[in-house]
Amino acid sequence: MPIESIPKMDAAKRQLDTAIELFLKESDPISIHALAAASHEILSDIGKKQGIKSIIKGHALSLIKEDKKAGYIKKVNEAQNFFKHADSDTKTILDFNADQSTLLLFDACEMYLAINKGISALMFLFRGWFMMNYPDLIADKSIKDKLIQLMKSLSLDPKNRSLFLDILPKIPNPYPI
Numbered sequence: 001m002p003i004e005s006i007p008k009m010d011a012a013k014r015q016l017d018t019a020i021e022l023f024l025k026e027s028d029p030i031s032i033h034a035l036a037a038a039s040h041e042i043l044s045d046i047g048k049k050q051g052i053k054s055i056i057k058g059h060a061l062s063l064i065k066e067d068k069k070a071g072y073i074k075k076v077n078e079a080q081n082f083f084k085h086a087d088s089d090t091k092t093i094l095d096f097n098a099d100q101s102t103l104l105l106f107d108a109c110e111m112y113l114a115i116n117k118g119i120s121a122l123m124f125l126f127r128g129w130f131m132m133n134y135p136d137l138i139a140d141k142s143i144k145d146k147l148i149q150l151m152k153s154l155s156l157d158p159k160n161r162s163l164f165l166d167i168l169p170k171i172p173n174p175y176p177i
Contacts, residue, residue, distance in 0.1 A: 008042050013120060015039035016108050020126045023105060024161045029098035030083055036104045037080035043111040052114045055107045106130045121171055125164050128171075132158035 019035035022028065044054045056076060064072045082094045109123045109130075119127075128151040131144050138144040151158070154167050 008046060009116065012039045012042040012046070012108075012112065015042075016105070016112060017120050017122045019101075019105060020109075020122045021165070023101065023126070024129070024165045026161055029096070029101060033079055033096075033098070033101040033104070034083045036101050036108060037083075040104050040108040040111070041080075043108055043115065047111050047115055050115060052111060054111060056103060102130070121168055125168060125171055128156075129158065129161065129164050132156070 015035045016039040019032050019039065022032045022035070040054070040056075044057055047053065047058075057073070060072075079094060079096050079100060082089075082092070082096075105126060109119060109127055112123060113119045128147045131138050131147050132151050135144060135148065150171075154170065156163055156167065
C-alpha cells in the first residue's frame with residue numbers, strides 16, 4: 001500500500017465518522033469507544049491550542065472540586081485506557097457502560113464543529129440523533145428545535161439508530177466541510 005500523508009484533523013474526522021457509523025449500525029461498543037476516544041483526544045489537543053474546550057474534559061472539569069479532579073479524569077479515561085493498554089493490568093476486568101461513548105461522540109462532534117467551522121454529514125446526523133434522544137441536555141433551543149424538526153420530518157424513530165443511516169444521502173448539512 002502507498003504511504004498516505006494524514007493531517008491530524010483528517011485522522012480525527014475519519015476516526016469520528018467511523019465511530020458514528022458503527023454506533024448507528026449498533027456495532028461493537030468497544031470499537032466505537034476506542035475510535036471515539038482517539039478522535040476526542042486529538043480534537044481536545046487541537047482545541048486547547050485554539051481556546052476550544054471539551055465539554056467532558058474542559059467545561060465539566062471547571063465544576064469539579066479541586067481534590068476530586070484527578071479521580072474524575074481517571075474515571076473519564078478509564079475505558080479508553082483499558083482498551084488501549086495492558087502493561088500493568090493484564091488481569092483486570094472493566095465494567096464498561098457504553099453510554100459513555102454517546103457523550104464522547106457528541107463532545108467530539110461539537111469540538112470538531114468549533115475547530116473546523118464545519119462537520120461531516122455523519123457528524124450532523126449523529127447530532128440530530130443525539131438531540132432527539134437527549135433534548136433536555138441541549139441549551140441552544142434554536143439549533144435543537146431546527147434539528148429535531150428536520151429529523152422528525154424525515155420520519156425517524158430516535159430509538160432506531162440504523163434508520164438514521166438510511167437517510168444520510170437526503171440530509172441537508174448546514175455545516176459542510
